Amino acid sequence: MEKTWQLALLNWYRENKRDLPWRKTRDPYAIWVSEIMLQQTRVDTVIPYYERFLALFPDIQALSGAPIENVYKAWEGLGYYSRARNLQRGAQTVLERFDGAMPREAALLQKIPGIGEYTAGAISSIAFDQPACAVDGNVMRVGARLYADEQDIALPATKKYWQKEALGWIPQGQAGDFNQSLMELGALVCLPRGAKCPDCPVRQWCRAFETGQVEALPVKSAKAKPKVECYRVLALVDEKERVLFCRRPEDGLLGGLWLLPMLARGEDVESYIASLGLTALERLPLGRARHVFTHLVWEMEGELIYVRGGGSLPQGGAWVEKGGWQALALPGAQAKLVRALEEALC
Ligand code: SF4
Numbered sequence: 001m002e003k004t005w006q007l008a009l010l011n012w013y014r015e016n017k018r019d020l021p022w023r024k025t026r027d028p029y030a031i032w033v034s035e036i037m038l039q040q041t042r043v044d045t046v047i048p049y050y051e052r053f054l055a056l057f058p059d060i061q062a063l064s065g066a067p068i069e070n071v072y073k074a075w076e077g078l079g080y081y082s083r084a085r086n087l088q089r090g091a092q093t094v095l096e097r098f099d100g101a102m103p104r105e106a107a108l109l110q111k112i113p114g115i116g117e118y119t120a121g122a123i124s125s126i127a128f129d130q131p132a133c134a135v136d137g138n139v140m141r142v143g144a145r146l147y148a149d150e151q152d153i154a155l156p157a158t159k160k161y162w163q164k165e166a167l168g169w170i171p172q173g174q175a176g177d178f179n180q181s182l183m184e185l186g187a188l189v190c191l192p193r194g195a196k197c198p199d200c201p202v203r204q205w206c207r208a209f210e211t212g213q214v215e216a217l218p219v220k221s222a223k224a225k226p227k228v229e230c231y232r233v234l235a236l237v238d239e240k241e242r243v244l245f246c247r248r249p250e251d252g253l254l255g256g257l258w259l260l261p262m263l264a265r266g267e268d269v270e271s272y273i274a275s276l277g278l279t280a281l282e283r284l285p286l287g288r289a290r291h292v293f294t295h296l297v298w299e300m301e302g303e304l305i306y307v308r309g310g311g312s313l314p315q316g317g318a319w320v321e322k323g324g325w326q327a328l329a330l331p332g333a334q335a336k337l338v339r340a341l342e343e344a345l346c
Pocket of ligand 1: 142145146189190191195196197200201202203206207208209214
């Protein structure tokens with residue numbers, strides 16, 4: 001099959017690609033780090049994190065052996081911390097199961113924690129030029145428009161369809177650049193809204209452009225609304241101006257990170273304080289904060305409570321000296337409330 005649009009796209013990519021740090025390497029570990037960081041995160045945000053992370057953990061050995069706290073700290077502000085935890089677990093798996101060398105094939109890469117189909121395809125093609133595809137929403141959008149395809153891209157079956165198609169698009173021996181050219185087209189030209197068709201290198205092959213369906217494609221059914229959870233966030237300050245923080249269990253949302261204690265709606269603040277052997281001296285409002293995760297929203301109402309006494313600590317709890325929490329891995333979810341706490345204490 002003659003791959004006309006594919007070659008036009010490749011040429012355009014080679015002349016116009018953005019100068020990004022992970023495009024200067026074929027090191028599969030570095031490409032892996034970049035791919036994980038780029039999930040749900042903008043390129044401009046990722047660049048400094050990527051460079052710092054690789055300076056701190058330059059290879060699989062360094063990441064495997066690092067204290068998880070240091071890994072979280074390097075990730076702080078990027079969000080979706082399970083990615084950092086899985087990256088380290090993945091590095092440990094590469095050491096244990098693959099003698100420290102990343103496998104070349106996408107199917108083997110998927111056996112590593114945190115590496116799904118897309119990331120496996122990206123690493124296999126970009127680092128090793130293996131004929132693997134890397135299909136995400138961007139690539140499906142480009143495909144749906146190029147072929148004026150009306151399948152719903154929210155459906156798993158549609159993704160399977162595009163994975164099969166995309167595998168057939170790859171010009172021989174050029175999987176890495178080709179996959180990146182598709183990603184680049186989706187990121188810079190074939191945008192979800194306001195596609196820049198006049199600048200598009202594959203416009204002459206694009207059926208959606210030809211038939212005036214660009215804005216109508218791809219078809220995507222609406223997602224379910226995220227669940228909203230309401231919490232009261234307590235900044236308990238003792239007589240030595242120490243603040244109680246709790247480390248979340250390793251598994252689950254924000255696993256291993258430190259947060260101010262949170263009570264779900266319906267839990268009683270006074271009883272919680274009493275359960276720790278504390279007495280509240282003064283209670284002050286600390287403001288509200290909202291944090292949006294992928295499928296979940298936290299609505300938080302903060303309270304600053306001066307306490308005295310003490311006895312038992314909640315699970316994962318520790319009293320932290322004033323300002324000492326800056327050395328802890330704190331998630332962005334409570335950043336606004338922690339800032340309000342710092343202002344109130346200074
Ligand atoms: Fe996308 Fe427009 Fe290019 Fe078609 S012509 S691939 S719709 S940017």
